[in-house]
Structures are given as C-alpha cells and as structure tokens.
Amino acid sequence: MGCPTIQTARLVLRPLARDDTEVLAALHAEESFWHYPYRRGWTHDETQRFIDRSLELHESGSFALSAVALREGGDLIGWAGLSIPFFLPEVLPAVEVGWRLGEQYRRRGFATEAGEAWVQHGFERHALAEIVSIYDPENTASGAVMRRLGFEVGQETVHPTNGVRLHVMKLARSTWLDAARQARSRLQGSPDPPSTNAGR
C-alpha cells in the first residue's frame, strides 16, 4: 500500500521524503497550519518526527500521507492523503482523508484537488466501502472542502483528549459512484438514474 505517486491537473502527490524537512518545517511553523487542533505551530523536531513516522508507514505498506507539490516548479505546499484515525477510537475501523496547506497556497482549490484524488484512490484502488473526514466545525474551510467532495455529517462527537467538538463526515463508495456516474452523463448529455446497487 504505502503512498503511491499521483498526478492531478496541477499537483503531484508523492511520498514525503527527508529532503522535505526544511520546507515542511516552515509550513508547520505557521500557527494556522496546526490551529486545529493544537492552537500553535509545530517545532522543527515535531516536523522531523512527523516525516519519520510518514516514512515508516510508507515503508511498512500502511496508509501514509503524501506530500502535495505543485506540478509547475515542484514547490512543496503541504500534505494530504489517507490515514487511519487512531486518535478517535470510536470511529474505528475507518480510513480518513485529510489535508493541510501552507497559508500562501490556500483559496486556489488545491486541497479539493488533492482530496478528490485521494478519495478516488481509496474507492478505486482499495475498494473502501466508506471514507471519513473529521474536523472541528469551527474550521469552516476544511468543512467546505469535505462538502465539495460530497461528504455529509455522519456523527457528532468530541475529541477524546482535548474535548473539542468534532464532526465525522462520511462518504460512501456507492454515493461517490453515483455522483461520478451522474457527472459523466451530464457531460454526455443523457440522464443516468441513481444506482440502487446495495452489493457494492
């Protein structure tokens, strides 16, 4: 499994590497990057451990977060990808999609573009029945990315260690497939009724 490399229209999603440490440490140091949930930027050591952990996960074949880089110029702008939300045992077993971008790279659709690619990967390559995405409802920008990708509120809960409110957003593979089919038929100009295939 690990983290494959995927190209989208404007991005390269690839495994994080030790060479990313300095650039990622600068992004992680921005307070807004980690405001949800830590309310502070990260230290260089924390970024180092984050990269070490990502490499371990990648090398052991587990779900691992990807670097998000611009196709044009190759700049590292943040990270995104699939992971297991161990921090919230009540939703397990589950696979989560997430994203974090440096401040200067927001409001350009990059998080949605990366998220869309990882959702497609999760449903097509791993045949997941459902993907979750978890956020503090105050983090409206992240909630908007989830809604653009078709996620809906599945469950409301609180963070087990800091007590912050959380929304667990969910997207079922059948819903995603229906939306993709309808988008295709809109492009082709012919109606395509929603599927009722419960076996997926």
Ligand SMILES: CC(C)(COP(=O)(O)OP(=O)(O)OC[C@H]1O[C@@H](n2cnc3c(N)ncnc32)[C@H](O)[C@@H]1OP(=O)(O)O)[C@@H](O)C(=O)NCCC(=O)NCCS
């Ligand atoms: C969450 C986060 C990734 C969302 O970033 P974002 O920039 O709002 O999301 P996108 O990159 O998908 O950009 C979407 C915005 O770009 C706009 N946009 C501009 N050009 C665009 C283009 N070419 N294509 C698509 N959208 C475009 C969209 O209209 C949208 O703006 P809107 O929300 O005002 O409608 C970002 O706020 C972040 O990194 N926050 C800190 C980390 C974090 O909290 N992560 C989530 C934890 S749950």
